[in-house]
Amino acid sequence: MKENYDRRFCVAPMMGYTTPYARKLYRILSKKSFLFTEMIACKSLIYSKKKDLIIENDNHNPVALQVGGSDIEDLKKCSQIARDYNYDEINLNVGCPSKAVQKGSFGACLMKDKVLVRNCLESMQSSNIITTMKCRIGLGQKLNYDFFEEFIDEISKIEIKIIYIHARNAILNGFSPSQNRSVPKLDYSFVKRIRSKYPQINFVLNGGIDSLEMAYKLINEFDGVMLGRLIQNNPFILKKVDRLFYDTDYDISVNEEIISKYFDYINKKINKDSIYRLMSPLLQIFFGIPNSKNFKLKIHEHMQSGRVKVIRDLLLSFVEKNKLLLN
Ligand SMILES: Cc1cc2nc3c(=O)[nH]c(=O)nc-3n(C[C@H](O)[C@H](O)[C@H](O)COP(=O)(O)O)c2cc1C
Structure with a gap:
């Protein structure tokens, strides 16, 4: 044990x-x-x-x-x-x-x-x-x-x-x-x-x-x-x-690598579970970030048609633009 x-x-x-x-x-x-x-x-x-x-x-x-x-x-x-x-x-x-x-x-x-x-x-x-x-x-x-x-x-x-x-x-x-x-x-x-x-x-x-x-x-x-x-x-x-x-000595920051790691994981699950369950944890990234409405709307649109690669690219660009606010 x-x-x-x-x-x-x-x-x-x-x-x-x-x-x-x-x-x-x-x-x-x-x-x-x-x-x-x-x-x-x-x-x-x-x-x-x-x-x-x-x-x-x-x-x-x-x-x-x-x-x-x-x-x-x-x-x-x-x-x-x-x-x-x-x-x-x-x-x-x-x-x-x-x-x-x-x-x-x-x-x-x-x-x-x-x-x-x-x-x-x-x-x-x-x-x-x-x-x-x-x-x-x-x-x-x-x-x-x-x-x-x-x-x-x-x-x-x-x-x-x-x-x-x-x-x-x-x-x-x-x-x-x-x-x-x-x-x-x-x-x-x-x-x-x-x-x-x-x-x-x-x-x-x-x-x-x-x-x-x-x-x-x-x-x-x-x-x-x-x-x-x-x-x-x-x-x-x-x-x-x-x-x-x-008390660890490393810093973890919200960056493109985090988005990529997450998508590497869920890419294997597509068609096995709903896109909403797959995506919803990551979409909390918008919490407290001003002016993220447009990104959210676009992502929801693409979720309906299951376009995972487009969603990934949108999130990567969101992170790139908002790095300061996210960290
Ligand atoms: C959406 C939601 C689902 C929950 N599901 C469970 C559950 O499956 N098992 C459980 O023991 N508690 C469940 N809880 C209760 C939480 O584990 C926790 O005891 C409760 O939210 C109080 O903690 P908090 O004030 O930090 O939220 C759930 C809470 C929420 C908000």
Whole structure:
């Protein structure tokens, strides 16, 4: 088993976003950040004919495969798959509040059954891969530290080394997953308290970290930070992460080489996946850059007719013209 627990800076799992293509871009921009797949339901992982496309790991390491499920045997199989695809870690989703996920008996509703979660994690560990969990601090409107502590007490009975915590409760009724990312309010103190009780476990803080400056301050109080929406909106800030969080001595700048590397990768995927999924991570390059509307319009036009080479040339010329603003 690989024994490296450094999860100082993590990019959160995000369905529809942390695709293999996004992970490729993230890895070009940061050699060190710890990456996650989107949540993949166990049954899809085991039975989907498109498995190779969904969970491809083109040397995106260090990277975790996140699964959703609560069937002990299925989870065991998923761990084996994670190992076979050279993932560094398998992570159980105990935080998603969506109705569909509740129907499948996984995600945040599992916090109601702490013994089942412990059994799930234990079965995942049997494939000899680092096994972790991403959970909330509780369920419902009311904060209750005792509930959270008892939940972690149960999980700590197995040898778990890393727990990612989205530091707000999940509300299982009446709120959509996206509302559940802004209400109820965050409470980092729960994570601080539990961390002092279990110094042998690495607790990675997630939720509401909306700048690299904020992440950098929090890194001293937790074992790592995990960022979702900031990276979803502006993946290009990852170029600052290695120097800031890992003290490396190189600089990564947004230049033509980055665009070329990305296209070298996705060129092999054309006709296998939609052009929108292939291109969308890279198109975040326009985030915050003034006067980029014309480029965006042209690119969207060419996406409709699938003209990848023209899109590549447009992006190369955009980078050339905006190098100062992009770096
Ligand atoms: C579009 C989107 C999709 C998400 N999908 C997942 C997912 O598949 N698995 C998961 O554990 N969390 C998922 N999340 C939650 C994030 O991992 C994270 O916990 C949440 O966004 C809070 O972090 P942030 O405030 O840094 O965004 C998703 C969030 C977003 C915005």
